[in-house]
Amino acid sequence: MKKRKGILIAGLLALALALTGCKGSFDLKDAVVVAKPTPPSFRSPGIITVMKDGSRYSLRVYQGDFSLVEIGAHVDVSYSGATESAELTPAVK
Numbered sequence: 001m002k003k004r005k006g007i008l009i010a011g012l013l014a015l016a017l018a019l020t021g022c023k024g025s026f027d028l029k030d031a032v033v034v035a036k037p038t039p040p041s042f043r044s045p046g047i048i049t050v051m052k053d054g055s056r057y058s059l060r061v062y063q064g065d066f067s068l069v070e071i072g073a074h075v076d077v078s079y080s081g082a083t084e085s086a087e088l089t090p091a092v093k
Helices: 002-020 063-068
Strands: 026-038 046-052 055-061 074-080 085-090
Touching: 026 055, 046 063, 055 074, 063 085
Parallel strands: 055 085
Antiparallel strands: 026 046, 026 074, 046 055, 074 085
């Protein structure tokens, strides 16, 4: 009975974490912009896809960052889980 309760509690905790979404922040240094599929609209961020070490990241960015970068540009990415958006700066080599 104790084992069942432990499994039930662990399952409920996992479900709660999945529903609330564990938001984290991260930085990517020298990522390459590979796509700009969705431009921003009024008060809505656009989407930019970057690649770093073989992994692709689709990031929500606002108008200023979207319009300043081109496909093939090397950028440093600072993603904020709190705002669910990224800021891009030119990568310095």
